Amino acid sequence: GENVEQHPSTLSVQxxxxxxxxxxxxxxxxxxxxxxxxELGKRPQLIxxxxxxVGEKKDQRIAVTLNKTAKHFxxxxxxxxxxxxxxxxCAAQFGNEKLTFGTGTRLTIIP
Amino acid sequence: xxxxxxxxxxxxxxxxxxxxxxxNPISGHATLYWYQQILGQGPKLLIQFQNNGVVDDSQLPKDxxxxxxxxxxxxxxxxxxxxxxxxxxxxCASSLVSSGGYEQYFGPGTRLTVT
Numbered sequence: 001g002e003n004v005e006q007h008p009s010t011l012s013v014q015x016x017x018x019x020x021x022x023x024x025x026x027x028x029x030x031x032x033x034x035x036x037x038x039e040l041g042k043r044p045q046l047i048x049x050x051x052x053x054v055g056e057k058k059d060q061r062i063a064v065t066l067n068k069t070a071k072h073f074x075x076x077x078x079x080x081x082x083x084x085x086x087x088x089x090c091a092a093q094f095g096n097e098k099l100t101f102g103t104g105t106r107l108t109i110i111p
Numbered sequence: 112x113x114x115x116x117x118x119x120x121x122x123x124x125x126x127x128x129x130x131x132x133x134x135n136p137i138s139g140h141a142t143l144y145w146y147q148q149i150l151g152q153g154p155k156l157l158i159q160f161q162n163n164g165v166v167d168d169s170q171l172p173k174d175x176x177x178x179x180x181x182x183x184x185x186x187x188x189x190x191x192x193x194x195x196x197x198x199x200x201x202x203c204a205s206s207l208v209s210s211g212g213y214e215q216y217f218g219p220g221t222r223l224t225v226t
Contacts, residue, residue, distance in 0.1 A: 043217040101153030
């Protein structure tokens with residue numbers, strides 16, 4: 001089955017700086033890669049996703065890049081703000097098989 | 112549109128007791144998921160329904176966990192008997208279809224503590 005590794009497990013950045021979270025996946029057939037944000041005590045919410053036929057996708061301060069050859073994808077947050085503090089999960093999926101989540105990255109934005 | 116509803120929000124039980132969780136997905140969503148999220152980990156899929164049929168229950172501990180979605184809408188997840196290691200947040204999610212690329216919407220979760 002699919003295995004998703006996520007790094008780092010914790011990340012602290014100064015407000016206004018950029019944050020990068022990286023994930024690798026094992027199943028080369030995976031073709032859908034969403035990122036979820038989970039604030040303390042709240043439900044995971046989708047913030048951005050990318051499909052395997054695209055190398056990069058941006059949405060305001062958030063971007064995701066995908067390298068299919070290396071089987072890794074990354075989340076980039078620019079101009080970080082205090083409200084970006086949360087746990088971020090990457091995930092990978094092939095077709096209608098189950099979504100496999102990474103172990104999460106706790107991002108702390110230092111004011 | 113209304114989101115995914117779950118109840119109860121919190122539950123504390125002793126080991127060997129039974130517990131049941133309820134989920135009401137977003138109206139019109141054919142696919143329903145139950146996840147277990149242990150503290151400090153990502154959600155792990157327990158079972159996935161497409162309408163009222165099971166698509167994937169490979170990670171469901173079937174000796175103690177059961178789930179049903181009889182009419183293809185609401186779903187219940189039961190644990191009997193509970194163990195200490197079942198302490199976790201149980202998340203229900205739904206999506207329009209199960210194919211990749213369709214967003215899964217999560218409910219608020221049920222925090223289970225087994226003592």
